[in-house]
Amino acid sequence: MHRCTGRLLVFLAGAGFVLHPTVRAAEGASLPEHPAFDMHGGGSKPGSWAGGMQAGFPWQAVHLQYGLEDGWTPFVEVSSALLQRNEPSIGLALRWVDRPRVRVTGEVLLGWQVQTGVLAHSGPSMALRVRAAAWVGRRIMPYTAWTTRHTLLIDRTALETASGTETSLTAGPRWDALGVVGVAFVLSPRVGLELGVEYPRTDGSTVTLPGVHLGLQFGGRP
């Protein structure tokens, strides 16, 4: 067995052991309205809100959403890779499949990508994301999310000549994709904890390394 896989399984087993006494207290919570379900299955019931934070390598993120009628959920989120590539976005989610134990949601996001450092760039972005989550029993919820993001990178070129400085703007597209699989655990009726693994594809052909994160979900009704 690969060492990483072994370590992951050991971690998951450990997490389940640690959570065991706590999750008993969560029994009786309404699964379809749990914030972890709303965050990873996507969307919130009308009048409910949910938030989440994740930290890991390389991504960190915060996400807040509020449920409206007819399956619509607006949200805001900010994600960052190593605090170097930052992507604030607003979005709208629509629940496609909305059953008590299974949820599938489509999301559209509009934002701005700002990367600092040696490879600095910025530009507007649009992303499409599909989320899916399902309960296994009352405590564990595997989930997945797949995102395709298209960014228009804007370059400003200043050419200094004897007659003055000429400035021009050029733009080029860039495509990023991100797949996430993970599992969320119920900590309480209003709080969930999750571990996820990310499979990115960034900057078109750039080779990418997988990521991992821990996240916390919470929510309720105002």
Place this chain on the structure above:
Amino acid sequence: MRHSWPVIGLLSLLMNACSSEPAELGIYVQGQHLAVVDMHLHPGEWSQIPPDTQAFLASRFPFPLNLIPEIAASVTLSGEGILGEMDKAGIHAGVLFAVYAPQTVGIASNELVGEQVAVDPERLYGLASLRVDRWNTDADLELQRLEEAITTYGMIGVKLAHAHMHFRMDDARYFGIYELAGRLGAPVYLHTGTSPFPGTSREPPYTDPAYLEDAIAQYPETVFILGHLGYDFENHALGTLEHCLRLARDYPNVYLEPSALGSVGSDPESVNLPKVMKAIRDAGLVDRTLYGSDGPQSPGFVNTYLQRTVTAMTASGYTVNEVRAVLADNFTRIFHLPAIQP
């Protein structure tokens, strides 16, 4: 630097977390255990690299390391980092290059190389270099420093890159470098072919080793190692390979080193490195060829390049003894070092 040492530690951990257990040194070819020397490795300091080249290098790092290239570089370009990459590849010994090309690829001073070699002097060697950008006034001083690096600090050879350092291969004002190297018994490694780095000279007098012929003929006691075999890194083409082969055939003091040209980025279809290795064998120049990778570049590159080179050799019909010669024995013979036992 904005990032703290804990981040560097975390990155080091992550870069090594998924590696296999420390590998046995050496590789197996047709059941025989062979020693390996990588004669082309680059230590360095990120701050000594010009911004355009920093961006070029960062763009070759995998995501997300390309977001924090200075940290990734501090891990991979140190003596410890290079030894880690050598361990993963099973490489017994490596040669670290000093570089003085402040306008293009930056500076890795003789002192820096000496410090990194000292991390494990049983496995690491150094090639010294010198500045040539103020040659009209500083030539004597630079030659003196070069001699000190070799005689006093244990460097075993000289590294030059005309395309990076912006001086012609046939410019006789610089022939004193070859004279000194020959007198000290220090082989000279020369970058040949175009360079992918920003700001380098691309014209033939800086890249085509045919322009070295006068120096090669004039200093028969000096060993000339033609790095990259004249590869055209701009167009991913064989470039002036034929000139390199002819020089090696015509002059016994010319050697060949096929680093970097067969990397995933420079030979995306994996066709050029096999062609080069076959051409070397067909020309009867296996005993003039030394293995090098041009690493570490990015995590895993040193290992990948070794595998690609061995694959290219076996596909070209190299015998085990020929592979053994290229991977280690030619190097120890040319540099007058003890043979390495796998």
